[in-house]
Structure formats: C-alpha cells, structure tokens
Amino acid sequence: MKLCTLKIIEQEEDILGFPQSWNHIKPVKVSFGGRTKEVHSAPLTITDHTFLLSRSLAEKLSIPLTIRRLHVIQKEDTLHFGPLIGIITSGFSSIKTKPVGDRSSFFSRLMRNQAKYGVAFILFGKDHINWDEGTIKGYSYGEKGWEQITAPFPNVIYDRLPNRRMEGEEKFRTVKKKLQEEYLIPWFNPGFFNKLDVFERIEQDDEAKAYLPETHAFTSFSVIEQMLSKYGHVYVKPQNGSLGSGIHQIIYVRESDFYYCRFKDKDGNKRLRKYQTLERLFNNLFKNRSLKNMMVQQGISLMRYDQHPVDFRIHTNKDESGNWTVSAIAAKVAGTGSPTTHIKNGGEVKTLEEIVPDTKLRKQMKERITKASLVLSRALEQNMEGIIAEIGFDLGVDKEGRIWLFEANSKPGRSIFIHPDLRGFEKLTRKLMLSYAIYLTKMSILSPEELFT
Structure with missing residues (x-):
C-alpha cells in the first residue's frame, strides 16, 4: 500500500480524481473499510500521490x-483507501x-499519530455495531480529543x-x-494465553x-516433591494468572528438612512461611483454593543485581x-522478599545498560535474548490459533548464562515503559502495530486466501 494525500472538493456527484502516474486500470469503485461505492473517475494532471474525492463520495x-x-491500493477495478483499524475493547463509560x-x-x-502514518481508527465494543447498516458507532481521537x-x-x-x-462472554464470542x-x-492478537497451554505448544518446536x-499441571504432591529434589525450589502459579497474582515460591532446604513458601497475601503483604512437610x-x-488450574514450574537460580534476582521483559512485534522483530528489552529487579519481579510486588524496572555495564557482555546477552525471543515468537505463531x-x-538468565522462558503474554502490559530511557521503545511498539495493520490490510485485499484458509 502507498501513502497518499486526500483532497476533498465540493462536488455533489461521486467523483474521484487519481494521479496521472497511477499505474493501474481506471478505477470504477472506491472502498474504505467495509464500504464500497461506484464512482466517476478521471486522471489528474498532477503526478504526485494526491487523490481528489468529492465531499459526496467521502x-x-x-x-x-x-x-x-x-494508504491506497488497487485490486482489479476497485481502489481501496485505508487502513481503517478497529480496536475492540470493553469497559466503556459515559465520560x-x-x-x-x-x-x-x-x-x-x-x-494520536494516525494522520502522520496514514491510518484511521475506531475504538468500539460489542454493543456499538449496527449489523443492518454495516456500521460501527465508536470513538476516535484527534486534534480535538475524543469524539x-x-x-x-x-x-x-x-x-x-x-x-x-470479557473474552469469555457469549455475546462477544x-x-x-x-x-x-x-x-x-x-x-x-485474539485471546489471552493459558500459561500451561503455551508451554505444551512450544514443546512441539525443537x-x-x-x-x-x-x-x-498440578496433579499431586509427588510431582512437586520430585521437582524440589531436582531443583531446590519451584513456582506454583495459576495457569490463567496475570501481573504475578497468586504465585507461590516453594523452597526445600535439604540440610534442615524444612519447606519454605514465599508469596504475597490477599492484602498485598509479602510473606515467608516455614513448614515441616x-x-x-x-x-x-x-x-480454600482449587488446585486443578495450577501449574508447577522449575525454579531457576537467576542472575542478580545488588543481590536481587533479575529477569527480563521483552516485547516482540510483527513489522x-x-x-517478527524485538521492539523492547527491559530488566526487572525483584523487590526484597518478593517471589516475582513484578512492579506491583515491589519490582523495579532497569535498562540492560544499568544491569550489565560491560559493553561486550551486554552485547552478547542482548544478542542471545533477541535470538531466543524471535525463536519463541515464531514457535508460538506456528503452534497457536x-x-x-x-x-x-x-x-x-541463570547464573550460567542460559536463557529460560517463564511466561508469554498476548496482551503485554506497558509498565516497563515508566523508565525514562524506555519511553522511546513504547513509541516503537505503537508504530510497529500500525505498520503491521497496514500489511495485514494489504494481505486481506490482495491475498485473502492466505489469511482465511
């Protein structure tokens, strides 16, 4: 798709003027999103990427x-302007x-940058659709704010x-x-990932x-006992959890034959409890909990920063x-006494430069993290619906430098971008989303069979 300029002219007829350099057959139809109209079209004397549309047609x-x-693209005798990107969500208010x-x-x-990048947006929910007219009454954001x-x-x-x-509601489905x-x-980006399902799918990729x-999956105490004997500590977590909620770190100290559990209670307080069995x-x-939706994961002895465990949040996007491309890498340092590095549990966001100041070592680590992230992205894409x-x-990253996957999120949070040195990467993730939406629109127009078969 090519970026073009639109000029609206005061005409009552449905008229389209296209640049003289437009190397296609004369268009007889024009489309925007899911709407198509027949037009009277004629070439313009100008040679740049400017199209004239009558107000009536627009x-x-x-x-x-x-x-x-x-952006504009032509298939057969139809000229397509777009993309019109729909963002579906829930929780709308009257404000x-x-x-x-x-x-x-x-x-x-x-x-905010839809004009700059040549796209149009509409934010909507399941109740904003008029099926009879093929329209959506939603929201957009521009120079005048929300409208x-x-x-x-x-x-x-x-x-x-x-x-x-919300995803599970019958009307939404x-x-x-x-x-x-x-x-x-x-x-x-349909659906939330189930943590255990993600691991079972990725296991299919060598x-x-x-x-x-x-x-x-949690099936019995014997599974945990066996893993504790191998690794010294494990994590018990909900298969559908988020933001570190419900995660318990269980530690077995062989010398004293005691079990310890580190977790965050319902009031948000960090706890460490000791048990004989x-x-x-x-x-x-x-x-009082159902264990059928819990999973048990091998504990990893992570690299440390100021004596605190560190893991990494990586964002990958289609371009x-x-x-696939890596759009952001951030380190997360665990808070004192926390079983995870999540910010809500006292974790702190750091850049890779802060965690690994040595230039050579940092370059090596970045290359290995990038490679792992791209391999995992492709594996998920190939094995998920x-x-x-x-x-x-x-x-x-463990103390030997080996990289491990803890979780994959289909709707990643934005908390790492509170770090001032990472805000530019937040902009990059947004730009890549727009770029991919343009690519996906092009594919849906020119080669729909590749998307829907």
Whole structure:
C-alpha cells in the first residue's frame, strides 16, 4: 500500500480524481473499510500521490473529512483507501474525555499519530455495531480529543479486551465469530494465553523447547516433591494468572528438612512461611483454593543485581513485512522478599545498560535474548490459533548464562515503559502495530486466501 494525500472538493456527484502516474486500470469503485461505492473517475494532471474525492463520495464512504493522508491500493477495478483499524475493547463509560476510563490514555497515544502514518481508527465494543447498516458507532481521537464517530466495518481488528472474563462472554464470542467468518475481517492478537497451554505448544518446536523450564499441571504432591529434589525450589502459579497474582515460591532446604513458601497475601503483604512437610504447607496456604488450574514450574537460580534476582521483559512485534522483530528489552529487579519481579510486588524496572555495564557482555546477552525471543515468537505463531502480532515475554538468565522462558503474554502490559530511557521503545511498539495493520490490510485485499484458509 502507498501513502497518499486526500483532497476533498465540493462536488455533489461521486467523483474521484487519481494521479496521472497511477499505474493501474481506471478505477470504477472506491472502498474504505467495509464500504464500497461506484464512482466517476478521471486522471489528474498532477503526478504526485494526491487523490481528489468529492465531499459526496467521502461522506458516503464515511471517510472522516479531517483525514488528509491514507494508504491506497488497487485490486482489479476497485481502489481501496485505508487502513481503517478497529480496536475492540470493553469497559466503556459515559465520560466523554475518558470513554474507557484510565485505559483511554493508552488508546489516545495509539491514535494520536494516525494522520502522520496514514491510518484511521475506531475504538468500539460489542454493543456499538449496527449489523443492518454495516456500521460501527465508536470513538476516535484527534486534534480535538475524543469524539464519537460512525464508520463502516474496519479492514482489520486489533483485540484489546482487558480480561479473560470479557473474552469469555457469549455475546462477544458471537460478534467475533461473525466478523471473522461472515465479513472476513482479520482479527489480530485474539485471546489471552493459558500459561500451561503455551508451554505444551512450544514443546512441539525443537529449537524453541530448549528455552522451557520443566513445567507440569498440578496433579499431586509427588510431582512437586520430585521437582524440589531436582531443583531446590519451584513456582506454583495459576495457569490463567496475570501481573504475578497468586504465585507461590516453594523452597526445600535439604540440610534442615524444612519447606519454605514465599508469596504475597490477599492484602498485598509479602510473606515467608516455614513448614515441616509439604502437605502441611498446602493444607495451610491452599486449603480454600482449587488446585486443578495450577501449574508447577522449575525454579531457576537467576542472575542478580545488588543481590536481587533479575529477569527480563521483552516485547516482540510483527513489522511492515509481517516478520517478527524485538521492539523492547527491559530488566526487572525483584523487590526484597518478593517471589516475582513484578512492579506491583515491589519490582523495579532497569535498562540492560544499568544491569550489565560491560559493553561486550551486554552485547552478547542482548544478542542471545533477541535470538531466543524471535525463536519463541515464531514457535508460538506456528503452534497457536489466530493471528498473533505482538507478544510480551518474561525471560530469565541463570547464573550460567542460559536463557529460560517463564511466561508469554498476548496482551503485554506497558509498565516497563515508566523508565525514562524506555519511553522511546513504547513509541516503537505503537508504530510497529500500525505498520503491521497496514500489511495485514494489504494481505486481506490482495491475498485473502492466505489469511482465511
């Protein structure tokens, strides 16, 4: 798709003027998102990438009159302007300046540069769709802030549902199925990952499975006993947890024959408890919990910074060619007494330069982390359903320099970007999302069979 300039002219007929250099047959139809109209078209004397649209045509296509730059591509006799990117989410409010509460700031940053990059956005929920008219009454963000707009169905949909509960709603699943199967709209980053499922899928890839610590569904105490005898400590965590919630580190000290558990209680306090047997530990700490959705993972002796364990959050994104690239690397230092490095548990974000000041060692570590992240991204893409375009990995580096995967997140948080030296990478992740949406739109127009077969 090529970036072009749009100029709206005052004409009542549906007129399109295309540049003299446009090397295609004369277009007889124009499309924006899911809406197509027949037009009277004629070449212009200008040779740059400027297209003239009558106001009548722009309004019938629902192209916002404030938009002056979009991408354009032609297939057969139809000229496609776009992409119109739909962002689906939930939790809408009646506050005009914050249509989705505190998350509005993330979406406004994403949409702020739509004119610069030649894209158009609409933020919407499952109840904003008019199936009879093929339109969505959602929200967009521009020079005047948030405003409610009506747009045709989008070229692509970016899934930003905030939690698994909303994802599991019957009405949402129906909307998703209908837009994908009946309207053939590519839907990227669908669903939240199940941690155990991720590991079982990656195990099918010979190169990627080298990064996996031993991980099992919780089935019995004997599984934990065996892993404690091998590794000294393990992590018990929910298969569908997030932000470090519900994670317990269990440590076995052979010399004293005691079991210790480090965790965060329901009030947010860090705890360390001591038990004579594993059974007592579980009866005390897990007596009111269902263990069928828990998993047990090998404990790793991580590299340290100021005597605190360190792991790494890596963001990977698909780029303008549909290839994986690493967009951000950050270190996370565990808080005192915390079983994890999560910021809400007292963790601290650091740059790689702060953690590894030696230039040569830092370069080597960055290369190995980058390689692991790309291998894991490709393995997940090949073994998971749906179109995946961004992933957040939690990786560990042990004292011998070996890299391990702890978790993969399909909707990675943005907490690492609070570090002032990482804010530029946050912008890069947003730019890459836009670039991939353009690529995906192009594919859906020119080669839909590659996406939907």
